[in-house]
Amino acid sequence: MHPLRFPRIELVNEYLRYSQRCLSMERWYHYLVENYPGADLRGFESWFWRMNFSSSPNFLPVPPEAEHISFDGEFYCFYPGCPKHYRSKQSRDNHFDTIHLGFRYLCDLCHTPFMNRNSVKKHKDWGRCCETKL
Known part of the structure; x- marks a missing residue:
């Protein structure tokens, strides 16, 4: 399976690993499924475990200081390259999820x-x- 099949999932994995969102594999997967609409996740688990333990030269892990206020x-x-800044960690995380990871909430x-x-x-x-219109 080509690594670009799930182009942003490696980024999600690194983000969740280095942020304070400590999730089990099952909770991580549900977080991904709920927030990554339209993704065809067939074969995801075997792809994930290969990617999870291989190094990616073009991705930098989140620095630990990013979790603390400046x-x-x-x-x-x-x-x-993103210059955005926020007054709360939650606002920054919401920005990261929606803008950089492409997460969406579905009706x-x-x-x-x-x-x-x-x-x-x-x-x-x-x-x-x-569905609610009369």
Whole structure:
């Protein structure tokens, strides 16, 4: 199986490994499935274990200092070349998940992708979901 079949999953793996999101393999897989819509994950497990233990020369692990607030009180995005910074670790992590990893939240009724959970709720509450329209 070609390594580019799951182009961002290696990045997800490194991010979760070096961040404070310590997850078991099962929880990691569910985190990935919930937030990586449209991915064909057949054969993923065997691919993952090969990639997980091989070194990737073109990927830098997240530096440990990225998990701590900087001297100016900001959390900087640790994606190479990204200048964004946030006042909270959660905001920075949300940015990383949606912008750099491409995670989306799906409407459970019509499967429309959204960048955050609140948008899914508004989509349903405001009657914009094709499944809730009368």
